Amino acid sequence: SYELTQPPSVSVALGQTASxxxxxxxxxxxxxxxxxxxPGQAPVLVLYRDNHRPSHVPERxxxxxxxxxxxLTIDVAQAGDEGDYFCQLWDSGPLMFxxxxxxxxL
Amino acid sequence: xxxxxxxxxxxxxxxLSLWCSVSDFSLNSRFHDWGWIRQSPGEGLQWIGTIxxxxxxxxxxxxxxxxxxxxxIDVDVSxxxxxxxxxxxxxxxxxxxxxxxxxxxxxxxGECGVDVWGQGIAVIVSS
Numbered sequence: 538s539y540e541l542t543q544p545p546s547v548s549v550a551l552g553q554t555a556s557x558x559x560x561x562x563x564x565x566x567x568x569x570x571x572x573x574x575x576p577g578q579a580p581v582l583v584l585y586r587d588n589h590r591p592s593h594v595p596e597r598x599x600x601x602x603x604x605x606x607x608x609l610t611i612d613v614a615q616a617g618d619e620g621d622y623f624c625q626l627w628d629s630g631p632l633m634f635x636x637x638x639x640x641x642x643l
Numbered sequence: 644x645x646x647x648x649x650x651x652x653x654x655x656x657x658x659l660s661l662w663c664s665v666s667d668f669s670l671n672s673r674f675h676d677w678g679w680i681r682q683s684p685g686e687g688l689q690w691i692g693t694i695x696x697x698x699x700x701x702x703x704x705x706x707x708x709x710x711x712x713x714x715x716i717d718v719d720v721s722x723x724x725x726x727x728x729x730x731x732x733x734x735x736x737x738x739x740x741x742x743x744x745x746x747x748x749x750x751x752x753g754e755c756g757v758d759v760w761g762q763g764i765a766v767i768v769s770s
Binding site: 538568570572578579581582585586589591623625627630631632633634635637 | 707757
């Protein structure tokens with residue numbers, strides 16, 4: 538089955554740019570979605586189909602994909618951006634999730 | 644707008660049954676599927692299964708093969724809710740269970756992720 542690999546943790550200084558990667562075989566050929574989960578809460582969709590933002594998500598969030606890596610980029614990181622981020626894609630039926638990356642804003 | 648309900652405690656070897664009540668939108672949508680996802684303590688997200696309901700004569704469900712046929716998802720259109728049943732539960736099934744609305748028109752727009760999630764319900768497996 539298709540596997541998605543994320544780094545367990547990423548740290549970013551307040552106000553700087555954070556990048557979270559999601560690796561998968563030829564992921565550039567798939568559409569990747571990203572979720573943000575704060576402790577004790579349900580995940581929230583922050584990007585869909587690689588780089589589309591739901592209306593509630595600020596422009597600071599963007600995405601890209603190439604080769605075997607999809608990337609979520611968060612500009613001007615804020616304390617409220619802390620939490621776990623999961624990538625996900627649709628495997629023509631099953632939903633595949635990455636293992637998640639814990640983002641810490643220093 | 645999605646709300647899970649059901650027992651928070653299930654005995655080993657018994658069946659876990661949960662409901663997801665949907666408000667503000669209809670289960671019968673050509674743009675949405677309905678799914679269950681769980682998260683074990685301190686772990687990531689695991690997709691359990693999805694049901695695509697497009698009317699009484701068009702209903703397809705598919706499940707995570709790792710759950711080895713123990714899972715069933717059904718819809719109750721009259722009550723605008725859908726269910727999850729997991730049989731023969733073990734400690735490994737203890738998790739927070741989320742229901743979600745999956746955006747998918749199986750057409751030009753394609754699949755666009757889970758845009759609405761329930762708040763989750765914690766399930767403990769213990770005798």
